[in-house]
Amino acid sequence: xxFAWAKPYEPQTGFTxxxxxxxxxxxxxxxxxxAGYPVPRNLNYMWxxxxxxxxxxxxxxxxxxxxxMHYAANxxxxxxTTEHIMRNVNSGWLMRYAHANGASFFFIVIYLHIFRGxxxxxxxxxxxxxxxxxxxxxxxxxATAFMGYVLPWGQMSFWGAKVITGLFGAIPLVGExxxxxxxxxxxxxxxxxxxxxxxxxxxxxxxxxxxxLHIWALHIPGSSNPTGIEVKQExxxxxxxxxxxxxxxxGLGIFLLAFTFMVFFLPNMLGHPDNYIEAxxxxxxxxxxxxxxxxxxxxxxxxxxxxxxxxxxGIVLIQAKLLGVIAMFGSILLWFFLPWLDKSPxxxxxxxxxxKKFFWFGFIPCMIALFIAGGAPAEQPxxxxxxxxxxxxxxxxxxxxxxxxxxxxxKPLPYSITESVLGSDDAAxxxxxxxGAKGADDIGSLQPAE
Amino acid sequence: xxxxLGAIIAGxxxxxxxxxxxxxxxxxxxxxxxxPDYYAFKEKPIAPEGGFSFExxxxxxxxxxxxxxxxxxxxxxxxxxxxxxxxxxxxxxxGYSEAEVQAEAAxxxxxxxxxxxGETTTRPGKPTDQxxxxxxxDVAAAAANNNAIPPDLSLMTKARKDxxxxxxxxxxxxxxxxxxxxxxxxxxxxxxxxxxxxxxSNVNIAMAPPIVIDGQVTxxxxxxxxxxxxxxxxxxxxxxxxxxxLVKRKQTGWPVLGFLLFxxxxxxxxxxxxxxxxxxxxK
Numbered sequence: 001x002x003f004a005w006a007k008p009y010e011p012q013t014g015f016t017x018x019x020x021x022x023x024x025x026x027x028x029x030x031x032x033x034x035a036g037y038p039v040p041r042n043l044n045y046m047w048x049x050x051x052x053x054x055x056x057x058x059x060x061x062x063x064x065x066x067x068x069m070h071y072a073a074n075x076x077x078x079x080x081t082t083e084h085i086m087r088n089v090n091s092g093w094l095m096r097y098a099h100a101n102g103a104s105f106f107f108i109v110i111y112l113h114i115f116r117g118x119x120x121x122x123x124x125x126x127x128x129x130x131x132x133x134x135x136x137x138x139x140x141x142x143a144t145a146f147m148g149y150v151l152p153w154g155q156m157s158f159w160g161a162k163v164i165t166g167l168f169g170a171i172p173l174v175g176e177x178x179x180x181x182x183x184x185x186x187x188x189x190x191x192x193x194x195x196x197x198x199x200x201x202x203x204x205x206x207x208x209x210x211x212x213l214h215i216w217a218l219h220i221p222g223s224s225n226p227t228g229i230e231v232k233q234e235x236x237x238x239x240x241x242x243x244x245x246x247x248x249x250x251g252l253g254i255f256l257l258a259f260t261f262m263v264f265f266l267p268n269m270l271g272h273p274d275n276y277i278e279a280x281x282x283x284x285x286x287x288x289x290x291x292x293x294x295x296x297x298x299x300x301x302x303x304x305x306x307x308x309x310x311x312x313x314g315i316v317l318i319q320a321k322l323l324g325v326i327a328m329f330g331s332i333l334l335w336f337f338l339p340w341l342d343k344s345p346x347x348x349x350x351x352x353x354x355x356k357k358f359f360w361f362g363f364i365p366c367m368i369a370l371f372i373a374g375g376a377p378a379e380q381p382x383x384x385x386x387x388x389x390x391x392x393x394x395x396x397x398x399x400x401x402x403x404x405x406x407x408x409x410x411k412p413l414p415y416s417i418t419e420s421v422l423g424s425d426d427a428a429x430x431x432x433x434x435x436g437a438k439g440a441d442d443i444g445s446l447q448p449a450e
Numbered sequence: 451x452x453x454x455l456g457a458i459i460a461g462x463x464x465x466x467x468x469x470x471x472x473x474x475x476x477x478x479x480x481x482x483x484x485x486p487d488y489y490a491f492k493e494k495p496i497a498p499e500g501g502f503s504f505e506x507x508x509x510x511x512x513x514x515x516x517x518x519x520x521x522x523x524x525x526x527x528x529x530x531x532x533x534x535x536x537x538x539x540x541x542x543x544x545g546y547s548e549a550e551v552q553a554e555a556a557x558x559x560x561x562x563x564x565x566x567x568g569e570t571t572t573r574p575g576k577p578t579d580q581x582x583x584x585x586x587x588d589v590a591a592a593a594a595n596n597n598a599i600p601p602d603l604s605l606m607t608k609a610r611k612d613x614x615x616x617x618x619x620x621x622x623x624x625x626x627x628x629x630x631x632x633x634x635x636x637x638x639x640x641x642x643x644x645x646x647x648x649x650x651s652n653v654n655i656a657m658a659p660p661i662v663i664d665g666q667v668t669x670x671x672x673x674x675x676x677x678x679x680x681x682x683x684x685x686x687x688x689x690x691x692x693x694x695x696l697v698k699r700k701q702t703g704w705p706v707l708g709f710l711l712f713x714x715x716x717x718x719x720x721x722x723x724x725x726x727x728x729x730x731x732x733k
Contacts, residue, residue, distance in 0.1 A: 019596055041728065047713065058453060066715070082554070083535045083604075083605070084696070086693070087535065087540075087694060087695075092694045093693075093699060093704070094699075097699075107530065108635050109589040124709060195613065214683070221567055233470070238728065242724050243724060243728075246717070246720055246721040246724045247721050247725075248727070249717040250717040250718045251719065252717070253710060253713055253714025253717045253718070254714060256714075257710050257711065257714060258709065260703065260706050260707060260710060261703075263703075264699055264700060264702060264703025264707070265507055265700060267699070268608065273608065273609050273610055273611050273613070274609065276605045276608040276609035276692075277601075277605070277609045286651070301632075303472065304467075304471075304472050305470060305472045305475075306471045306475055307471070308467055308471050309471070309654045311482070317668075318576045320472070323467065323468075325463075327464060327468075334457075337453065337457065340453045340454070341454055341457050343454070343465075377483075379482075379483040379484065380476075380481060380482050380483060383476055384473070384476060384480070387468060387472055387476065389469060391468050391469060391473065394461050394464050394465050394468075395465055395561060396460055397457075397459050397461070398456075398457040398458060398460055398461025398464075399461040399462060399465075401456055402454035402458055403458070433603055440689045
């Protein structure tokens with residue numbers, strides 16, 4: 001770790017010394033999530049979601065590998081093998097419900113993780129790379145989740161796949177050939193199901209790889225914190241273990257309580273009843289909706305209802321469908337530019353009065369509106385709602401954020417993390433000897449209480 | 451600065467396209483969707499009096515009701531609807547003994563292969579067989595049912611919103627349209643070959659009323675077979691076929707939640723103790 005006071009790893013026994021010489025894996029773990037990683041002492045519970053997201057990935061991989069042992073990716077039997085898992089495989093129902101709800105909880109956790117990053121501007125220098133890798137993970141997650149939802153081969157699986165793969169057909173000139181090539185036919189069928197299964201198995205391991213890079217990039221500048229000011233001194237930090245292992249342990253307990261409650265008592269609440277009907281290419285469901293975690297982006301896709309034409313001539317420049325596709329992918333891809341769009345020197349939203357207002361009264365209601373509009377049929381007033389919310393979404397990131405960061409007068413920042421926690425810091429300039437001594441006393445021992 | 455200027459231009463551009471080409475025309479021609487004529491009749495599913503025994507976090511199967519429901523399925527529904535994900539052996543979960551399951555399976559005729567000639571034939575069911583489909587294929591099913599294929603019922607209660615109550619309401623909810631509403635929606639009609647049912651998605655269903663009179667089934671356990679009773683019983687049975695592990699799932703949930711609650715309290719206390727040394731002293 002980069003801080004000079006990081007506790008060095010010292011193997012105690014002969015065995016750990018031997019291991020440390022051959023393959024210093026315990027050293028790596030010690031420095032990554034052990035006592036060797038100094039972390040700001042003021043992290044709030046919003047900083048729990050990184051560890052929780054890693055835990056979700058593990059739940060998904062473990063339950064998914066078990067499900068794959070009993071599932072067959074063939075349109076003739078996919079639906080039946082899914083029911084076989086639910087009925088005949090020992091605890092198969094538990095594995096499948098945990099996997100399906102695990103995906104939902106993974107997205108709940110990741111959205112909170114992203115919103116935390118947005119509010120505290122965790123994407124700003126020197127942490128741009130962590131943010132960029134995070135966006136890559138999010139895109140990989142979306143692809144994985146989409147393909148996973150197709151596997152049971154129910155009605156929503158099939159029609160969702162048809163709608164989403166149909167988006168590629170909107171690309172000018174090559175669109176239709178590209179779509180046929182990607183899907184392996186004119187509509188999703190056995191070829192599509194097989195490749196989706198193959199990729200759905202592969203991508204989580206790609207995600208795990210990018211997660212390692214994400215954590216590696218995190219350990220170079222160290223964790224951000226709610227004040228947004230950088231670590232200055234040893235009293236600003238505590239070792240990750242035991243302080244944050246304990247805090248994350250409590251957070252994990254709360255997470256598991258909510259997760260198991262859904263798995264055991266409301267396992268189908270976040271799903272769609274139509275997916276318990278076997279896929280039928282000849283019968284279109286009344287309302288095709290994606291899984292709940294895609295609804296905001298689905299709303300952006302459907303917000304563009306009319307072609308871009310030259311007025312009074314009727315000449316179509318860009319079709320509405322293509323506009324929607326560009327906007328939907330653009331709405332996530334613009335996150336890649338965020339570190340350079342928001343130039344405010346202050347990170348934390350707590351010290352940015354203008355930004356804070358736009359975040360809570362603009363961005364959050366906008367996401368809720370997109371969520372509602374995405375799940376509703378394409379009719380008024382939901383179309384209008386999705387259009388207003390989509391307009392705000394792009395204005396927020398591309399116009400409001402750059403301008404606000406330019407004109408905003410931030411509130412004064414505390415001198416250090418220590419000062420923000422304790423109210424005073426003896427290292428701060430202009431402190432009297434008495435208050436300084438008191439501060440040092442207050443910091444107390446950095447060792448865990450006996 | 452250039453990247454931010456580019457972003458502002460791009461942002462205003464995409465919002466401009468959205469505003470002038472999609473939002474504005476939509477707002478000018480704003481028209482709330484016209485509700486179809488059947489909409490006035492449609493109603494949400496209702497629960498039978500007393501609800502179902504398996505509902506709620508502590509719900510349990512009522513085996514007597516499931517057995518009655520099975521009897522209704524066998525004597526009424528099975529004429530047109532299959533149950534392909536359920537095997538006869540699963541009936542033991544309803545409280546039937548092994549001998550009873552064997553005898554019950556043998557009452558059914560399943561497709562088989564003649565061991566001497568190799569030709570397709572039929573034979574009595576065995577506990578390991580799945581419930582047979584009443585039609586050879588979808589074409590035969592459509593031909594026999596005015597072009598409406600009777601769906602398989604294995605998963606029906608999970609494939610509809612509020613499925614158990616929906617099935618109960620649908621089966622007991624046939625009747626004539628409310629004359630008062632019908633007077634206000636004169637264009638509404640039930641086409642020939644369809645039947646009015648205010649719980650069905652568009653209130654005109656192809657299925658003829660399956661449960662029509664009290665006493666249509668003579669229950670083995672002597673329960674009075676009213677239309678509502680039979681509808682509730684078969685809805686309960688089909689909830690079991692849709693998710694045989696429903697009760698087991700809830701029963702497994704409680705110890706898991708209890709353990710996690712205990713572990714979370716311990717985790718909270720240890721977190722509190724570990725962080726205690728760091729807390730600033732009260733002034």
